[in-house]
Amino acid sequence: MPKVSHASSLREFPLNRAFTWFESGPVLLIGTSWKGKPNAMTISCHMSMGFTPLLGCMLGPWNHTYEILRNTRKCVVSVPGADLMEIAVDIGNCSGESMDKFAHFGLTYRPGEETGAPMIEECLASLECKVIKIPPRGGPYMFILEGIRAWHNPDRREKRTFHARGDGFFIIDGETLNLRDRMTKWQDCI
Ligand SMILES: Cc1cc2nc3c(=O)[nH]c(=O)nc-3n(C[C@H](O)[C@H](O)[C@H](O)COP(=O)(O)O)c2cc1C
Numbered sequence: 001m002p003k004v005s006h007a008s009s010l011r012e013f014p015l016n017r018a019f020t021w022f023e024s025g026p027v028l029l030i031g032t033s034w035k036g037k038p039n040a041m042t043i044s045c046h047m048s049m050g051f052t053p054l055l056g057c058m059l060g061p062w063n064h065t066y067e068i069l070r071n072t073r074k075c076v077v078s079v080p081g082a083d084l085m086e087i088a089v090d091i092g093n094c095s096g097e098s099m100d101k102f103a104h105f106g107l108t109y110r111p112g113e114e115t116g117a118p119m120i121e122e123c124l125a126s127l128e129c130k131v132i133k134i135p136p137r138g139g140p141y142m143f144i145l146e147g148i149r150a151w152h153n154p155d156r157r158e159k160r161t162f163h164a165r166g167d168g169f170f171i172i173d174g175e176t177l178n179l180r181d182r183m184t185k186w187q188d189c190i
Contacts, residue, residue, distance in 0.1 A: 025163025
């Protein structure tokens with residue numbers, strides 16, 4: 001019999017803070033290039049939508065990156081390690097409209113082979129992407145990106161990523177568990 005609770009310990013949670021339970025992470029950096037100027041912004045509202053790979057990214061019009069992405073339809077999604085946590089937060093608190101973030105934060109980039117957008121050397125991995133779906137002007141602001149070439153930096157000592165909890169709180173990756181033996185249905189796929 002299923003157990004139904006009448007004196008539940010569940011408490012209602014403010015709907016407008018509910019995203020703090022679901023915001024997925026890892027925190028990512030979206031690199032773009034416009035008129036030869038590289039830029040990066042921080043993003044935590046994103047989701048993996050397929051293995052090709054496909055990524056859905058909520059990226060609003062208040063960001064300088066928004067128009068660049070609409071125009072160029074190309075970007076690089078980089079995965080910062082926990083050692084870049086403070087820099088990644090700072091990158092998400094200033095705009096490339098008025099500054100050169102790469103110079104300011106002392107980051108190194110290599111122009112993507114397919115996209116020309118900046119791949120951040122200090123990150124763990126970079127995925128060159130094309131935008132396959134532009135959101136409507138009025139929102140919801142979900143860009144769909146398809147990865148076309150992937151890179152990683154195996155020399156980085158810090159391998160842990162970090163995840164947004166919302167409201168300025170973050171979680172750093174913990175233990176890695178190997179449950180491959182249980183993946184009987186998916187051995188070849190995932
Ligand atoms: C931890 C963190 C997560 C963020 N996540 C998002 C996000 O998911 N979507 C978004 O539109 N902006 C997000 N931002 C805000 C942008 O990074 C911020 O507006 C940034 O200044 C945009 O840079 P740009 O103007 O150079 O494009 C986030 C900022 C931080 C610090």
